[in-house]
Amino acid sequence: MAQKEFRSKVDGWLRVLLSGVAFAALGVGIAVFREVPAPESALTLGLCVLSALMVVWILVDTAYVVTRTELQIRSGPFRWRIPLERITEVKESRTLLSGPALSLDRLQIRMGRWRSIVVSPEDKAGFRRALGK
16 A cells, blocks of 8 residues: 555634634734843744744644554654554544644544554544554
8 A cells, every 4th residue: 555644634613723822922922022122022022933833834734644554643843653553443532632633523543552642634434444443
């Protein structure tokens, strides 16, 4: 099987929330830049811009790639690689646990007894087939 990519499903409310967070970070940075002496405010503005960019990056680049041997997960700057043979279970979930999932319509991927990660592929059935689970 060639590698197959699955985009994350994105809940509308989460898209609005994360967009709001990005705009708020930019707003705070700009407000501080205008009110505080330059060296300190330039640093604050830079950190706020980086924070906003990270939120947007996560929002537009969360996806899952299934190859012949592993599941590759990316969410903005974050990356995971999970060998397919380590996956012991894939089940439906609506957990609020943090993870590279932009929807509450999730799959929980278990790796052994204690490790798991949640994902939210748009095509859950195709994703499960690609995993062989």
